[in-house]
Amino acid sequence: MLIPLIAALALQSAPDPAQAEVAAVLDQLNAASSAADAEAYFALYTPDARFVGTDATEHWTIDELRQYAAGSFGSGRGWSYPATERTITIAPIECRCIAWFEEKLVNASYGVTRGSGVLRLTDDGWKIEQYVLSFAVPNDRADAVVDVIQGD
Secondary structure (H helix, E strand, O other): OHHHHHHHHHHHHOOOHHHHHHHHHHHHHHHHHHOOOHHHHHOOEEEEEEEEOOOOOOEEEHHHHHHHHHHHHHOOOOOOOOEEEEEEEEOOOOOOOEEEEEEEEEEOOOEEEEEEEEEEEEOOEEEEEEEEEEEOOOHHHHHHHHHHHHOO
């Protein structure tokens, strides 16, 4: 009886390969954007992906994001948002074809930011369906941030 129990516990604590694959895609996303490698960066998205940026006007299709990034990537300037913390959830066992995530990121200009989104398992591996980049505003400073935004 002890051996099956040990095996069951080992399976419960073993890392989920799908979570590792999703984490690798997110790490590749940062590596490609840091290197201004447009081909590698956009290959990680589905053709109908959406990107929601930090500005209220930044709700882009992947083609719109490609146009936005063309200037920076074309001149060799990318952006870097490495994750310092990340939580990945894979859809229940029946499907295991959808993943969602949230991560704490750091950026030289913006400091601590947050990324969240959804990936779908395709014939070509995990691809990003939606990515949302946001600023993490401490609750005790939210009123001041709202005042600045509304002051425009």
